Amino acid sequence: MEPVSLFDLAAKQAQWLSVRQSAIAGNIANANTPGYTANDVEPFEKVLDRTAVSLQTTEAGHLGSAATNAGFTIKPQENDGVIMPSKNTVVLEDQLLKAGEVRRSFELNTAIVKAFHSMMMMAVKS
Numbered sequence: 001m002e003p004v005s006l007f008d009l010a011a012k013q014a015q016w017l018s019v020r021q022s023a024i025a026g027n028i029a030n031a032n033t034p035g036y037t038a039n040d041v042e043p044f045e046k047v048l049d050r051t052a053v054s055l056q057t058t059e060a061g062h063l064g065s066a067a068t069n070a071g072f073t074i075k076p077q078e079n080d081g082v083i084m085p086s087k088n089t090v091v092l093e094d095q096l097l098k099a100g101e102v103r104r105s106f107e108l109n110t111a112i113v114k115a116f117h118s119m120m121m122m123a124v125k126s
Contacts, residue, residue: 010113016044017109019072021102027077027095034086038077038095047072 020041030036082091 006116007113010109012047013044013109014106016041016047016072017102017105019074021099023074024095024098024102027090028092028099031088031090031092031095032086034088036088036090038090039074040077040098041072041074 023039023041027036027038077089079089080091083089
């Protein structure tokens with residue numbers, strides 16, 4: 001079993017946040033488009049659940065296993081009952097709240113990576 005790298009995990013979350021930010025921006029851009037269905041990305045926890053730690057084959061006699069690939073897909077957002085007369089499901093207030101969540105998550109992700117990097121540098125210098 002390979003160790004879980006904080007930097008890899010932070011990079012995967014940053015990619016997920018980027019995809020989610022794009023989905024939210026698309027929703028806001030199409031807020032007045034008739035018939036547009038709001039989109040979102042599946043929660044990051046579900047992406048992590050699908051990501052398995054794979055064993056590495058170091059000898060010819062070892063059994064190999066394939067690593068799983070966790071992609072981020074944009075899917076239609078679950079309808080919460082709010083549909084505009086134009087059959088549009090985008091609620092700007094909800095999208096702006098989600099955009100704020102993404103911003104805060106980016107900031108937290110960056111702060112954690114920066115703190116972990118500082119700890120690694122202090123450990124290497126000592």
